[in-house]
Structures are given as C-alpha cells and as structure tokens.
Amino acid sequence: MADTTFTHSPPTGRVLALCGGVGGAKLARGLNAILPNPGQLVLAVNTGDDFEHLGLTICPDLDSVLYGLAGKNDEERGWGRANETWHCMEALKEIGGADWFALGDRDLAIHIERSHLLRSGLTLGQVTARFCEQLGVPAQMIPMTNDPVRTIVKTEEGDLAFQDYFVRRRTEPKVTGIKYAGADVARPHPVLMDCLADDTLEAVIICPSNPQLSIDPILALPGVRQALRDVRAPVIVVSPLIGGRAVKGPAAKIMAELQISVDSSGIAQTYLDLLDALVIDSEDAADARHLPVPALVTPTLMRSLEDSARLASRTLAFAQSLRQDASTSSHVAAGR
Amino acid sequence: MADTTFTHSPPTGRVLALCGGVGGAKLARGLNAILPNPGQLVLAVNTGDDFEHLGLTICPDLDSVLYGLAGKNDEERGWGRANETWHCMEALKEIGGADWFALGDRDLAIHIERSHLLRSGLTLGQVTARFCEQLGVPAQMIPMTNDPVRTIVKTEEGDLAFQDYFVRRRTEPKVTGIKYAGADVARPHPVLMDCLADDTLEAVIICPSNPQLSIDPILALPGVRQALRDVRAPVIVVSPLIGGRAVKGPAAKIMAELQISVDSSGIAQTYLDLLDALVIDSEDAADARHLPVPALVTPTLMRSLEDSARLASRTLAFAQSLRQDASTSSHVAAGR
Numbered sequence: 001m002a003d004t005t006f007t008h009s010p011p012t013g014r015v016l017a018l019c020g021g022v023g024g025a026k027l028a029r030g031l032n033a034i035l036p037n038p039g040q041l042v043l044a045v046n047t048g049d050d051f052e053h054l055g056l057t058i059c060p061d062l063d064s065v066l067y068g069l070a071g072k073n074d075e076e077r078g079w080g081r082a083n084e085t086w087h088c089m090e091a092l093k094e095i096g097g098a099d100w101f102a103l104g105d106r107d108l109a110i111h112i113e114r115s116h117l118l119r120s121g122l123t124l125g126q127v128t129a130r131f132c133e134q135l136g137v138p139a140q141m142i143p144m145t146n147d148p149v150r151t152i153v154k155t156e157e158g159d160l161a162f163q164d165y166f167v168r169r170r171t172e173p174k175v176t177g178i179k180y181a182g183a184d185v186a187r188p189h190p191v192l193m194d195c196l197a198d199d200t201l202e203a204v205i206i207c208p209s210n211p212q213l214s215i216d217p218i219l220a221l222p223g224v225r226q227a228l229r230d231v232r233a234p235v236i237v238v239s240p241l242i243g244g245r246a247v248k249g250p251a252a253k254i255m256a257e258l259q260i261s262v263d264s265s266g267i268a269q270t271y272l273d274l275l276d277a278l279v280i281d282s283e284d285a286a287d288a289r290h291l292p293v294p295a296l297v298t299p300t301l302m303r304s305l306e307d308s309a310r311l312a313s314r315t316l317a318f319a320q321s322l323r324q325d326a327s328t329s330s331h332v333a334a335g336r
Numbered sequence: 337m338a339d340t341t342f343t344h345s346p347p348t349g350r351v352l353a354l355c356g357g358v359g360g361a362k363l364a365r366g367l368n369a370i371l372p373n374p375g376q377l378v379l380a381v382n383t384g385d386d387f388e389h390l391g392l393t394i395c396p397d398l399d400s401v402l403y404g405l406a407g408k409n410d411e412e413r414g415w416g417r418a419n420e421t422w423h424c425m426e427a428l429k430e431i432g433g434a435d436w437f438a439l440g441d442r443d444l445a446i447h448i449e450r451s452h453l454l455r456s457g458l459t460l461g462q463v464t465a466r467f468c469e470q471l472g473v474p475a476q477m478i479p480m481t482n483d484p485v486r487t488i489v490k491t492e493e494g495d496l497a498f499q500d501y502f503v504r505r506r507t508e509p510k511v512t513g514i515k516y517a518g519a520d521v522a523r524p525h526p527v528l529m530d531c532l533a534d535d536t537l538e539a540v541i542i543c544p545s546n547p548q549l550s551i552d553p554i555l556a557l558p559g560v561r562q563a564l565r566d567v568r569a570p571v572i573v574v575s576p577l578i579g580g581r582a583v584k585g586p587a588a589k590i591m592a593e594l595q596i597s598v599d600s601s602g603i604a605q606t607y608l609d610l611l612d613a614l615v616i617d618s619e620d621a622a623d624a625r626h627l628p629v630p631a632l633v634t635p636t637l638m639r640s641l642e643d644s645a646r647l648a649s650r651t652l653a654f655a656q657s658l659r660q661d662a663s664t665s666s667h668v669a670a671g672r
Contacts (some may be wrong), residue, residue, distance in 0.1 A: 055391075055452040087421050091445035096470040097452075105441040109427035112448075116391040116433075134432040 010034060011202035011316060016195040016233075018144075019207035020046045020214020021061040022078050022248055023240050023302075025068035027207045027315075030308030032069050032139045034316070041139040044192045046209070047124070048151035048180055048217030051163050053101055054092075056111040057118055061214065062128055062143060063110055070135040072106075075304075078248055081106045100168050125189055140191065144218045147186035151217055152179045162213070171250040175257040178212050183220035192218075196227035203233050203319035208240035208300060210251040211270045212258065219274075228274040234322040236277045236315060239267045242301055243283040263287050264295070277322055279315050294322070346370060347538035347652055352531040352569075354480075355543035356382045356550020357397040358414050358584055359576050359638075361404035363543045363651075366644030368405050368475045370652070377475040379405075380528045382545070383460070384487035384516055384553030387499050389437055390428075392447040393454055397550065398464055398479060399446055406471040408442075411640075414584055417442045436504055461525055476527065480554045483522035487553055488515045498549070507586040511593040514548050519556035528554075532563035539569050539655035544576040544636060546587040547606045548594065555610075564610040570658040572613045572651060575603045578637055579619040599623050600631070613658055615651050630658070 015035055019028055028043050035041040043065060050059045060079075067073035067081055074082045084104035093099045103111065110131065117127045123146040132141050153165040155173035165171060195201055209215055219225045228235055244263050246252040252262045260266040264280045264287035277293050281300040288295045296318040302308045351371055355364055364379050371377040379401060386395045396415075403409040403417055410418045420440035429435045439447065446467065453463045459482040468477050489501040491509035501507060531537055545551055555561045564571055580599050582588040588598045596602040600616045600623035613629050617636040624631045632654040638644045 054448050055455050056448070081427070085421055085423050085441065087441040088424065088444045088448070091417070091442040092449060094470065095446060095449055095467050097445060097449040105421065105423040105444075106427040108424045108441075108444065108448075109433060110431060112390050112392070112424070112444075113428060113431055113433040119391050131431050134430065 010313075011320065012037075012040075013200040013202040014040055014042055014195060014198060015202050015205065015316065015319075016042045016044065016192070017205040017207055018044050018046075018209075018215055018218050019061070019065060020209030021049070021064040022209075024061070024207035024209035024214060025064040025073065026302040026308050027205070027238060027312060028065050028139070029068045029305055030302070030310070030312030031205065031316075032137070033305060033309045034313050036138055038138045039140045042191060042195050043139050043141045044144050044189065044195075044218060045141060046214045046217050047143045047145060048149050048183075049162050049166070049213070050148070051150070051161065053163070054098060054103075056115045058101075058103075058111050059114070059124070059143070062124075062141070063107070065141060066110075066128070066131055066135065066137065069132075069137045069139060069141070072135075080104050101163065125191075142189045142191050144192065144224075145186040145189055145221055147182065149180050149182040149186050149217055149221075151213060152181050154178065166250075171253065175254050177258070178216065178254075180217045180220040183217060184222065186221055188221040188224050193223065193227060196224070196231050199232055201231065201233040202323075203316060204228065204231060204235040205315055205319075206235065206237040206271065206275070208238045208247075210240060210246075210249055210254070211267065212251075212254050213249075215271075225274065234276040234319050235271075235274050236279060236296075236319055236322075237267060237271050237275045238279040238300065238311070238315060239264055239281065239284070241267060241284065242281040247301065265290060268292055277318065279311075279318065346649075347656065348373075348376075349536040349538040350376055350378055350531060350534060351538050351541065351652065351655075352378045352380065352528070353541040353543055354380050354382075354545075354551055354554050355397070355401060356545030357385070357400040358545075360397070360543035360545035360550060361400040361409065362638040362644050363541070363574060363648060364401050364475070365404045365641055366638070366646070366648030367541065367652075368473070369641060369645045370649050372474055374474045375476045378527060378531050379475050379477045380480050380525065380531075380554060381477060382550045382553050383479045383481060384485050384519075384549070385498050385502070386484070387486070387497065389499075390434060390439075392451045394437075394439075394447050395450070395460070395479070398460075398477070399443070401477060402446075402464070402467055402471065402473065405468075405473045405475060405477070407641075408471075416440050437499065461527075478525045478527050480528065480560075481522040481524055481557055483518065485516050485518040485522050485553055485557075487549060488517050490514065502549075502586075507589065511590050513594070514552065514590075516553045516556040519553060520558065522557055524557040524560050529559065529563060532560070532567045535568055537567065537569040538659075539652060540564065540567060540571040541651060541655075542571065542573040542607065542611070544574045544583075546576060546582075546585055546590070547603065548590050549585075549587075551607075561610065570612040570655050571607075571610050572615060572632075572655055572658075573603060573607050573611045574615040574636065574647070574651060575600055575617065575620070577603065577620065578617040583637065601626055604628055613654065615647075615654065 046061045124143045151162040154177040157173045278295040285297045382397045460479045487498040490513040493509045614631040
C-alpha cells in the first residue's frame with residue numbers, strides 16, 4: 001500500500017472528505033487505508049438519496065461507504081454487499097410486496113437495525129457511529145445531517161423522488177433541475193462544521209461522486225458552502241469523469257441535461273467558488289491547461305483497494321504541496 | 337388423499353378450527369386439503385405469541401399456519417420456511433443487532449411486509465387475508481383478534497413475555513400461571529363470532545396445539561368461551577398429547593407445572609365446559625374409558641401431509657357422526 005508520492009510523511013491532522021455512494025466510497029476506502037488513526041479521516045456522506053421503503057429507512061450512500069470501508073462491498077456489482085443472496089426479495093414478491101428496489105439478505109440487516117435504532121430515539125449519526133465501531137472502521141463517518149433531506153429530481157415527466165428517478169425509472173427522464181427538500185432547514189452534522197472551522201484541518205477532499213446528486217445536497221445545507229469558501233485547508237475536487245464520461249451512473253447525462261460542460265472545466269465550474277485544486281484523470285490531461293485552478297493529473301480509475309489507496313495518497317500529497325507551496329499555481333503532473 | 341373414514345360425503349358447510357402454531361398448523365394443512373372450497377375452512381389463529389422485535393411485528397402462529405397451508409413450511413425443523421438461509425441474521429450479529437430470535441431470510445419477507453402494511457393502516461386480519469390470497473390458500477385464515485393480546489408467562493423467576501420464556505429462556509423456568517394481557521378488552525375477530533353463531537357450521541375443531549399457550553388466549557377473548565358452549569355444531573378437541581407426552585414444545589411440562597393431569601383426562605378437563613368429544617392417539621386408547629365425553633381413538637402423529645389429511649378426514653367424519661347420531665355417547669374407535 002506504500003506509495004512514493006509523499007514527499008513528506010502522511011498528514012497527522014484531520015482530513016475531511018465529502019462523498020456520495022459508489023465512486024465516493026472507493027476513494028473513501030483508499031483514504032481510510034492510509035489514514036488509519038481513529039477519527040483522523042472524517043467522511044461526511046450525502047443523505048439526499050435516503051428514503052423510506054417497506055417501513056425501513058434506507059441510506060444508500062452511507063451504506064456504500066460503510067461496506068467499502070469494512071471490506072464488505074461487492075466489487076463487481078458496484079453496490080451492496082459481497083456474497084449476497086436475494087431470498088427475502090423472492091419471498092417478498094410471492095406475497096405481493098414491492099420488489100422494485102433490490103434488498104439483499106445480508107444488506108437487509110443494516111436497514112432493519114438502523115430503522116429500529118432510529119425509532120428507539122438515536123440520531124442517524126449515532127447509528128452510523130455504532131455501525132462503524134461494530135465493523136472496526138477507524139474513520140469517523142457522519143451523515144451530512146441528522147435531519148431529513150430528500151433529493152427531488154425535476155424532469156420533463158415531473159418531479160421524481162430520487163429513488164423513483166434512479167431505480168424505478170433507471171435515470172431515463174431528462175433532468176431539468178434538482179432540488180434538495182429540507183436542506184434549507186436541516187442542520188449540518190456538527191462534526192462537519194467543526195472540521196471546517198478547524199485550523200489544523202489538512203485538506204478537504206470532494207470525492208469523485210456525482211456533483212449534482214451526491215455533493216450538492218451537502219453544499220445546500222445552511223452554512224456549508226460558505227464554510228468551504230472560508231476554510232483554511234485546501235479544497236480539492238477529485239473529478240468523477242474519465243475521458244469525459246462517468247465511470248458509473250448518470251453524472252455525465254445529468255451534467256449535459258443541465259447544460260454543464262461534461263469535462264474537467266464543467267466540474268471546476270460547479271465548484272468554482274470553493275475549490276482550490278482539481279484531480280483529473282490522465283485521459284483528461286488536455287483539459288488541465290484550461291482550468292482556473294491547479295490540477296493533479298493522475299489515473300483515477302479505482303478497480304482495487306490498491307488503486308484507491310494510490311489515488312488517496314497522491315491526492316493528500318497534492319494537498320500537502322498546495323499548503324506548503326502557496327505559489328503553486330499551475331498543474332502538477334504525477335506519473336502512473 | 338382419499339380416506340375411507342367418511343360414511344357420507346365431506347361436509348359442505350363451514351368448519352371452524354382454532355389453532356396455535358406447529359401442531360395446529362399440521363392439522364390445519366390436513367383440513368385445508370380436504371376442504372378446498374374457498375372460505376369453507378375458517379382458521380382462527382392464536383396471536384398471544386405475537387411480539388415486536390427489531391421494529392417488526394412478528395406473528396409466529398399465523399406464520400406457521402400460513403407456511404403450512406402454502407406448503408412452504410420446513411418439515412424437519414418444524415418451524416419457519418423450507419430451504420431457509422440465515423444471511424441477514426449473520427449480518428445483524430456483525431453490526432451488534434439482537435440475534436436471539438432466529439429470523440430466516442425468506443421468513444423475513446412476511447415480517448417486513450406485514451409491519452409495513454400494519455403501519456399503513458391495515459388490520460392484522462386484512463394483512464393475513466392478503467397473504468393467503470397471494471399464496472393461493474383457499475382457507476379463510478384469521479387472527480383471533482385484530483387487537484393486541486400478549487401472553488405473559490408467570491414463572492418462579494417472575495413474569496416473562498412469551499418469547500422471553502419460549503425462546504430466550506427455552507421454556508426452562510417453572511410456570512406458575514399464564515395471563516393474556518389485553519385479552520379482556522380485545523375484540524374477537526368478527527368472522528370467528530360469525531362462525532360460532534352460524535347454525536349451519538359443521539364442526540368446531542380445537543387443533544392439537546398447546547392448550548394453555550395457544551388455545552386459552554383465544555378462549556380468553558370476550559364472548560368466545562360462552563359462544564363455544566352455546567354453539568350448535570360439535571366442539572371436538574384433538575389432543576396434543578401422544579402417550580402422555582407432547583409431540584413438540586412444552587405442553588406436557590406446563591400442564592404438569594400447573595397441576596393438570598398430563599393425559600387425555602387433563603385435556604378434557606381443560607375444555608370441560610365446551611367440548612363435545614375428543615380425538616386421542618391410539619397410544620392413549622386406555623384413557624378413553626375414563627373420559628367424560630366420546631372419544632375417537634386414532635393415530636394422531638402427523639409426519640406428512642397424508643397423515644394430516646387422514647386425521648382431518650377422520651375428525652370431520654367423527655363430527656358428522658356426532659351430529660347425525662345424537663345418541664353417540666361412548667368412544668368410537670377408528671383403525672389405522
């Protein structure tokens with residue numbers, strides 16, 4: 001797992017990462033692997049995709065990140081747990097239950113236990129902390145807020161609840177806008193705000209998650225966007241695009257539908273008021289010369305924990321270099 | 337499935353069976369097999385064992401009967417579903433969830449869907465009817481009541497909620513009494529009372545379930561015991577004992593602890609104010625001469641659907657004979 005990219009030792013202060021589901025979870029795994037001190041890595045996870053289904057509170061992004069960090073994620077499918085079975089879903093179908101949202105047998109445990117703990121009065125943050133502890137995850141994983149925020153996708157077919165858009169309609173309807181119901185009154189998780197006010201914070205990493213669906217809900221919480229503009233640590237966005245395409249999911253389709261340029265510039269534009277630097281894939285190296293901020297050009301496809309750790313390590317080294325050399329103004333290239 | 341015991345054709349009117357879990361479910365399967373007209377068999381099922389666990393409403397007896405009728409029960413284990421897996425429980429244990437009550441992956445579907453439908457406003461009877469329809473069960477299965485009744489086992493260690501006594505403490509504590517919390521104000525399911533007031537009802541069968549744990553909760557509901565005393569149809573109790581022992585479960589242990597004779601006389605005594613006849617096992621033939629009511633002596637162990645159908649058929653034929661020949665006063669013996 002060692003990487004030669006660090007010119008100095010790994011950071012000792014806290015690192016804050018904002019992330020959504022699959023892509024975010026992959027970089028989170030890497031960060032977790034190289035920042036093993038308990039609580040050194042703070043992961044603020046999108047909860048805009050959360051929903052109530054069959055009486056269960058389902059938090060897809062929190063679970064993707066947790067499974068990734070605990071080494072329980074399914075690498076091939078890209079979501080859910082490894083060695084999964086689907087016997088409950090089969091039985092649910094037999095008795096006429098809703099089967100449009102696939103819940104694996106192993107995965108069900110977390111939805112059942114979380115729903116039970118939430119009903120008993122725990123906050124989502126407390127439940128998440130308990131799961132991390134039980135699964136031996138050293139990172140401090142927090143939901144972006146303990147309050148309900150629900151992403152609503154405005155489409156040409158009307159407003160769709162996120163999972164209706166994402167799973168039931170398979171991201172087919174053309175997106176005309178996105179809103180985050182409840183975000184205006186939700187309180188950001190206190191640890192998120194504490195990190196952003198921490199002068200010793202080493203870096204803020206915006207993981208390669210869908211900007212509109214996974215990161216914007218976090219930025220929509222009161223005070224978060226301004227705190228990111230003001231934070232002393234460098235804010236580094238890892239682009240979710242490779243060769244102008246999303247590795248997985250509808251990021252590119254949505255950016256195009258919202259008239260955002262589907263390339264590194266579009267990503268930079270999305271975060272222009274708060275980012276200090278970008279990490280972009282080697283395939284997109286040509287984009288680097290037109291960017292408004294410094295860019296690290298490096299392979300960003302994560303097919304293994306080794307890939308994730310390497311990207312995490314290079315991103316943190318890049319953050320160190322930005323902090324140490326305020327004169328860094330152009331792009332930095334890192335070899336494979 | 338044909339049986340030579342019927343001297344006339346099978347009954348055409350409704351048959352009411354009261355039952356609990358495993359033993360009751362076995363006879364219910366047999367009755368269901370020989371009374372295939374939709375709604376002809378009415379099964380009033382104990383709900384005193386129901387409980388809330390992990391935020392799910394679990395109804396063990398309703399499920400045992402439903403799985404039996406739908407041919408989905410596990411014959412060997414005696415409870416739960418066939419071809420069951422336990423992946424959710426394994427995952428639940430990993431995250432620190434309660435794992436003392438075993439919930440199979442396939443079985444979980446019914447708890448999740450029922451809890452969801454109850455929260456959405458359906459009664460337990462409506463939920464049960466929906467499951468029967470989905471699984472193609474012709475019998476009309478009803479919970480004894482839509483209202484909550486909870487069996488509390490008084491023991492030398494104090495009062496225990498039923499599942500605490502039954503699963504967590506493995507029926508070890510000595511029983512000093514049993515109460516049915518909520519039974520005094522619960523309304524019996526209207527179909528149960530309608531059957532008991534029905535002059536064309538063919539028979540009331542009290543299935544070979546635990547008298548104190550499975551049948552008494554039904555009898556404790558307001559008006560049910562009196563209606564059973566008054567019902568025109570013969571009330572026939574199929575003894576849960578074979579050779580003075582319970583086939584499964586703590587029936588014999590509890591009867592002994594409550595100072596009830598653990599034999600056919602003890603069973604008769606329990607139901608003395610309402611029963612018209614008993615069905616007892618061939619092993620207990622000697623008991624027949626001391627009983628206060630006529631008894632059919634026949635093999636009662638049910639190891640297969642064929643066994644269940646044979647016992648059901650003989651019990652219904654016995655009921656016919658009781659109706660047709662009011663002078664029947666001593667025991668009737670049926671061969672193997």
